[in-house]
Amino acid sequence: MAQLCINSDHGEWGLSTDAGERARLLQSPCVDTAPKTEWEPPPGGPSRGTTSTLGAVFIVVNACLGAGLLNFPAAFSTAGGVAAGIALQMGMLVFIISGLVILAYCSQASNERTYQEVVWAVCGKLTGVLCEVTIAIYTFGTCIAFLIIIGDQQDKIIAVIAKEPEGTSGSPWYTDRKFTISLTAFLFILPLSIPREIGFQKYASFLSVVGTWYVTAIIIIKYIWPDKEMTPGDILTRPASWMAVFNAMPTICFGFQCHVSSVPVFNSMQQPKVKTWGGVVTAAMVIALAVYMGTGICGFLTFGAAVDPDVLLSYPSEDMAVAVARAFIILSVLTSYPILHFCGRAVVEGLWLRYQGMPVEEDVGRERRRRVLQTLVWFLLTLLLALFIPDIGKVISVIGGLAACFIFVFPGLCLIQAKLSEMEEVKPASWWVLVSYGVLLVTLGAFIFGQTTANAIFVDLLA
Numbered sequence: 202m203a204q205l206c207i208n209s210d211h212g213e214w215g216l217s218t219d220a221g222e223r224a225r226l227l228q229s230p231c232v233d234t235a236p237k238t239e240w241e242p243p244p245g246g247p248s249r250g251t252t253s254t255l256g257a258v259f260i261v262v263n264a265c266l267g268a269g270l271l272n273f274p275a276a277f278s279t280a281g282g283v284a285a286g287i288a289l290q291m292g293m294l295v296f297i298i299s300g301l302v303i304l305a306y307c308s309q310a311s312n313e314r315t316y317q318e319v320v321w322a323v324c325g326k327l328t329g330v331l332c333e334v335t336i337a338i339y340t341f342g343t344c345i346a347f348l349i350i351i352g353d354q355q356d357k358i359i360a361v362i363a364k365e366p367e368g369t370s371g372s373p374w375y376t377d378r379k380f381t382i383s384l385t386a387f388l389f390i391l392p393l394s395i396p397r398e399i400g401f402q403k404y405a406s407f408l409s410v411v412g413t414w415y416v417t418a419i420i421i422i423k424y425i426w427p428d429k430e431m432t433p434g435d436i437l438t439r440p441a442s443w444m445a446v447f448n449a450m451p452t453i454c455f456g457f458q459c460h461v462s463s464v465p466v467f468n469s470m471q472q473p474k475v476k477t478w479g480g481v482v483t484a485a486m487v488i489a490l491a492v493y494m495g496t497g498i499c500g501f502l503t504f505g506a507a508v509d510p511d512v513l514l515s516y517p518s519e520d521m522a523v524a525v526a527r528a529f530i531i532l533s534v535l536t537s538y539p540i541l542h543f544c545g546r547a548v549v550e551g552l553w554l555r556y557q558g559m560p561v562e563e564d565v566g567r568e569r570r571r572r573v574l575q576t577l578v579w580f581l582l583t584l585l586l587a588l589f590i591p592d593i594g595k596v597i598s599v600i601g602g603l604a605a606c607f608i609f610v611f612p613g614l615c616l617i618q619a620k621l622s623e624m625e626e627v628k629p630a631s632w633w634v635l636v637s638y639g640v641l642l643v644t645l646g647a648f649i650f651g652q653t654t655a656n657a658i659f660v661d662l663l664a
Contacts, residue, residue, distance in 0.1 A: 252469040254481055260466050261459055261485035266413050266492060268350055268534055269456040272597050273493050274420075274500025274512040280449035281440025283498055289446055290453060290494065294486055296642060297457050300612035301482040303639075304460060305467045305475050307615040314468045316461040316607070317548070323615045333548050335606055336461060340545030341583065342600035347534040347541070348390075348587035349596060352382040353511050354527040360518045379588050385535075386584050393539040395576050397568075409536050412529025417496045419526045420512065424499035430517060434507030451601025451653045456493055457486070458604035460612065510594035546575050602653030609646025613639040 252260070277286035304319060311322035317336060321329030359376050374380060423431075440446050467478050500512040509515045513530065516523040550571070590596060616639035620632055 251471065252466070253471060254477060257466055257470050257478075257481045258485045258488075261463065261482060262488050263410055264459040264462040264466075265457055265485065265489040266410070267456075267537065268347065268413075268530060269452070269597070270413065270417065270493055270496045271350070271511045271513060271530070272452045272594070273456060273497035274504065274508045275510045275594065276449040276452035277497045277501035278437060278506050278508050279452075280446050282437040283501065284438070285440050285446055286449065286497055286501070287494065289449060290490060290497075293450070293453055293457070294490060296645065297608055298479075298482050298486055299638075300460055300608050300642065301463050301486075302475060302479050303612040303616045304464055305473075305478040307612075307619055308464045308467055309473065309475060310619060314465060316464045316611075319464055320611050320615060323618050324611075325618075328611075328614060330552070332611055333552055335603055337545050337548045337552070339600055339603040339607070340541045340548075341579070342596060342603065343541050344538050344545070344579070344583040345586050345590065346593055346596045346600060347538045348382055348386060348583060349590065349593045350511065350534050351385055351531055352378050352587070352591070353514055353593065354531050355381045355385070357514065357518045358524060358527055361524065378591075382588060383584065385531075386580070389535050390538050391576075391580050393535070394542045394580060395573060397572060409529070409533030412526070412533050414492070415529055416513070416526045417492050419522055420496050420503070421499045423516065423523070424503045427503060428517065428520065431503065431515075433503060434505035436502065436505045447649070447652060450649050451598045451605065453493075453601075454604040454608055454649065455597055455601040457489060458607055459485075460607045510592070510597070542576070542579055546572070546579065549575060598653050602650040605646045605649035605653075609642045610650070613642030613644075613646065615639075616642070 277283060280286045280289050304316065307323050308314070308319050311319055313319045313322045317329060317332050320332040356378055359381065363372070363376055463482070467473055470477070470481075496512070500515075501508055504512070504515045507515070513523060513527055518524075617636055620636045620639065
């Protein structure tokens with residue numbers, strides 16, 4: 202008998218580009234801790250594995266690309282120029298792809314279908330709970346970043362509509378950043394976040410994907426045919442120090458983080474084989490790399506060291522093509538916030554029910570009250586923090602450090618534990634190599650996370 206999972210529906214694992222598909226990638230783990238049996242499709246439902254190889258590539262690319270691309274020009278500036286930025290991305294791509302393959306291998310070995318369930322099964326309860334808490338914090342921080350992005354883009358759009366210079370004193374109260382962010386959040390984000398299911402957002406979700414590609418195209422075009430009033434700052438050709446290169450890692454981790462989504466995508470494939478999956482993620486990461494490099498290189502060369510952490514803020518407010526890009530980004534964020542909130546809420550719900558030792562409740566009324574309360578607390582906290590943390594660079598740095606845990610630390614721990622469990626059975630010649638590689642992943646991820654956390658704490662204290 203299949204287990205009951207929170208906000209889980211195994212019959213919907215087909216190829217889809219809607220928001221419901223993206224939300225299911227982060228659904229909460231099963232509350233029941235009994236041993237899991239082989240999954241069987243529900244009567245009359247589709248069989249397991251309906252996603253084609255090409256469809257899996259599209260879903261992984263969709264999960265990877267997002268508003269994080271706005272920060273890549275600044276990452277190139279931080280890294281010390283185009284050569285350092287390209288070398289850093291290419292080097293990290295090897296670890297990123299290997300982490301995705303490791304997760305597929307461990308998913309197949311443990312017969313688990315979500316990221317956190319794989320960590321639970323392979324690494325144990327303590328690491329599993331830590332993974333769930335990290336997912337909740339990551340989605341919470343990303344929601345804060347989304348609200349800051351809305352405010353950044355609205356400031357530029359309002360400046361054009363009001364025909365007043367940005368930051369002019371004495372502007373009307375209704376153009377104040379705090380008011381516009383709050384109004385947008387209450388009118389659009391909160392109503393979209395309360396429902397139990399969010400599959401109705403499929404059309405807006407599709408537009409957000411189109412918008413991401415449009416933003417990249419505009420940044421490249423503006424580099425090839427720049428406006429006369431745009432003059433670049435200093436074009437760095439080498440990093441200021443070796444630590445400067447590592448400071449760009451959190452942004453890259455945030456951009457390429459699709460690992461939490463990868464396990465369900467792997468299990469939804471028609472042929473969920475590790476070798477096939479290796480080809481899927483390699484193709485997907487190469488596509489994402491092309492988009493991020495195009496944005497990063499062209500955005501950095503357009504503005505140089507003067508580039509803003511959100512590259513769209515560096516362009517003139519009056520540019521209509523860029524204004525359309527800002528509108529697309531706002532639309533993307535408006536639809537992505539409820540999806541990330543849905544995922545975070547599901548993990549929090551799972552942790553709460555497990556802590557209480559409660560099964561999934563059939564009482565609709567109690568579930569609704571708990572869901573509304575969780576949504577309101579989550580929404581208000583993210584809104585308040587977004588209003589008083591205007592610098593998106595700091596938020597991206599912190600959540601980028603958390604993304605490093607999903608890319609390096611947890612896959613590395615899974616690989617180490619999986620190989621150690623083979624000691625009593627069979628010990629292949631490559632055993633020590635794989636264990637060493639797992640240790641390398643954990644060390645690298647811990648370094649990135651520790652560095653970003655220390656920077657976030659000490660920089661603020663010194664400021």
